[in-house]
Structure formats: structure tokens, C-alpha cells
Amino acid sequence: MTFENLKVNIKDRIATVYINRPKKLNALNRATIEELHQAFKSLREDTEAAVIILTGSGEKAFVAGADISEFSDYNVEQGKDLAAKGQEQVFDYIADFPKPVIAAVNGFALGGGLELAMSAHFRIASDNARLGLPETSLGVIPGYGGTQRLPQLVGKGRAMEMIMTAGMIDAQTAKDYGLVNHVTTIEELIPFAEKLAFKILNNSRQAISAAIEAVNDNYKDGVNGFETEVRNFGKSFGTEDFKEGTQAFLNKQKPNFK
Known part of the structure; x- marks a missing residue:
């Protein structure tokens, strides 16, 4: 599979999907969301891919958020359509994916980036990770499932605080909250994700x-x-x-x- 904004590698029945816009801190634009849908749609049918690791290129960011320049002039109906299509094509699609999806969070996972990580079946993070939903600081709310999945993972009170303050938490705090399962060094992030994937591959x-x-x-x-x-x-x-x-x-x- 060849994409403009993604890299996909398959080895030993593990597919690693990299969001590959490092100059934009891997921010999600419409093209990347469409490519993510196509990539996961293909991986669903690919018998060589049994477990998927989702991560970002480089060490600075998993996904630093949505590409704000693309929707800063949207009206009400366009905003609703943006959220609905994104959830259907990517975020809900990954959450309901029949193969295990592990999010390996390297660096910033903000806004749509954290929502993407939360759509995975579970998460691990590097010790430089910073996670948050800063949408209220832009005058909007999380639109890709953040108001629903964050309370499920960390509880209503903590989710309310994170959303209302628009602040970031570090990797260890995310682990304490139950938002991520494990914290590793940046160097060990993908090897650790692969180790978990191999454990999964032992099972039906x-x-x-x-x-x-x-x-x-x-x-x-x-x-x-x-x-x-x-x-x-x-x-x-x-x-x-x-x-x-x-x-x-x-x-x-x-x-x-x-």
C-alpha cells in the first residue's frame, strides 16, 4: 500500500501504520483521514495482517491534532458533517475493527490525535508523550468521539477537567488515569508494542x-x-x-x- 500521508509496513503478521506528516506534527487533515480509512479497510481484508500498531512518524508527535486551517471557516452544517464523516470513516471504524489495534503514542497526542489513540483497543505511550483535548480553547468541543471515549477510560470527573481546562497530561499521569496501559522510553515504544502484538498472535x-x-x-x-x-x-x-x-x-x- 502506498499513501501520501501514511506509511504501512507488514512483517510477521504485524501491520504498523505510521501517520507520516512530521513537518505538520502528523496533524490530521481530510486527506490523511481518508487514507486512514483506506488503509484500515485494506488491512481488514489482508490475511497477512493480524495485529495493527498505529503510531506517528518521528519522536515529537503521534498526532498533534487536526489541521485547523482546513475547517476554520466552516459553518454549522459543515462542522456537523466533518465530525460525522470522520467518526464513521476512521474513529468508529477503528474502534469496531475486528483485529486488535494498539496505539503507540509517541510525543503529542492532542485533540483529534488523542481521539485517534482512544479509538484503538488499547494504548501504550513513550515517556515524552503529552495527551490532551484542547478544543475548548479554540471555541469548539471534541468532535471525533472525545467526549464519549475519554469518560469511559478515565471517568467523568477527570474527563470533564481535561476538556474544560484544555490542558495536557504527561504519560505517567495518563497511565495513572487508565488512559494508557504502559509507559516506555521512546526507543522501546515500538519494540514493546510488537512484544504485546506477538503475545496476541499466540491466541485465536x-x-x-x-x-x-x-x-x-x-x-x-x-x-x-x-x-x-x-x-x-x-x-x-x-x-x-x-x-x-x-x-x-x-x-x-x-x-x-x-
């Missing part, structure tokens, strides 16, 4: 996809996550992975999932 891809759906359904209005869990649990019994996993366990062997 089919079961992981079913688990992602069940966990996500707990956070969707009008959807009973328990019912999804029961349904997907039952479906698991009809898979080859279930036969392989249970027989390997009973025979004290390592499973070889296909």
Missing part, C-alpha cells in the same frame, strides 16, 4: 474478534453486551480454533491456531 484470531465485539457492545446505547457475549461464546464452540485450543490444553501442548 477468531476468538479475539468475537471478544472485541462483545466488549464494545457494552458501551453502545440500545445494545446488550451480555447478549453479544452469550451469542459469541456459543459460536466459538463451532470453530476449529475451539477444537484446537481445547485439545491442545488437554494434551498439554501449545495450540496451533490457523
Whole structure:
């Protein structure tokens, strides 16, 4: 896959997606959002890609925010359309992605950048990371899921404070809040993400996809996550992975999932 604003590498069943606009601190513009959609759409069908690591090029920024110059003159309807399309094409698309997505946050993850990281299934951060939702300082609110996902991850009070103050938190504070799972050095960020990815690769891809759906359904209005869990649990019994996993366990062997 060749893109103008992204780099995508696939090795050992791990796809690493780099937002590649380092001169703009990897800020999200409309072209980058479209390329992210196309990249993930392709990775969904690519049998060589089982786990995705999402990160930014360079050491300064994961994504420093949205490209404000593109929407500074938008009206009300254009603003609504910007948020709706972005959420559908990228942020919700990644959140519901059937393959594990790990955000490796290097440097600034602000505004749309933090929202992008929060759409991943979990996050790790380098010790130079700075995270925040500064939209209220621009006279708008987070529009790519930030008002919804941040409270889910850190709690309502902390989310309200972060959004209202428009301030940044460091990596360790983000870990203390539960916003990121691990903090590493910048040099170890991608190797650590790959280490986690290899652990995931030991397990059933089919079961992981079913688990992602069940966990996500707990956070969707009008959807009973328990019912999804029961349904997907039952479906698991009809898979080859279930036969392989249970027989390997009973025979004290390592499973070889296909």
C-alpha cells in the first residue's frame, strides 16, 4: 500500500501504520483521514495482517491534532458533517475493527490525535508523550468521539477537567488515569508494542474478534453486551480454533491456531 500521508509496513503478521506528516506534527487533515480509512479497510481484508500498531512518524508527535486551517471557516452544517464523516470513516471504524489495534503514542497526542489513540483497543505511550483535548480553547468541543471515549477510560470527573481546562497530561499521569496501559522510553515504544502484538498472535484470531465485539457492545446505547457475549461464546464452540485450543490444553501442548 502506498499513501501520501501514511506509511504501512507488514512483517510477521504485524501491520504498523505510521501517520507520516512530521513537518505538520502528523496533524490530521481530510486527506490523511481518508487514507486512514483506506488503509484500515485494506488491512481488514489482508490475511497477512493480524495485529495493527498505529503510531506517528518521528519522536515529537503521534498526532498533534487536526489541521485547523482546513475547517476554520466552516459553518454549522459543515462542522456537523466533518465530525460525522470522520467518526464513521476512521474513529468508529477503528474502534469496531475486528483485529486488535494498539496505539503507540509517541510525543503529542492532542485533540483529534488523542481521539485517534482512544479509538484503538488499547494504548501504550513513550515517556515524552503529552495527551490532551484542547478544543475548548479554540471555541469548539471534541468532535471525533472525545467526549464519549475519554469518560469511559478515565471517568467523568477527570474527563470533564481535561476538556474544560484544555490542558495536557504527561504519560505517567495518563497511565495513572487508565488512559494508557504502559509507559516506555521512546526507543522501546515500538519494540514493546510488537512484544504485546506477538503475545496476541499466540491466541485465536477468531476468538479475539468475537471478544472485541462483545466488549464494545457494552458501551453502545440500545445494545446488550451480555447478549453479544452469550451469542459469541456459543459460536466459538463451532470453530476449529475451539477444537484446537481445547485439545491442545488437554494434551498439554501449545495450540496451533490457523
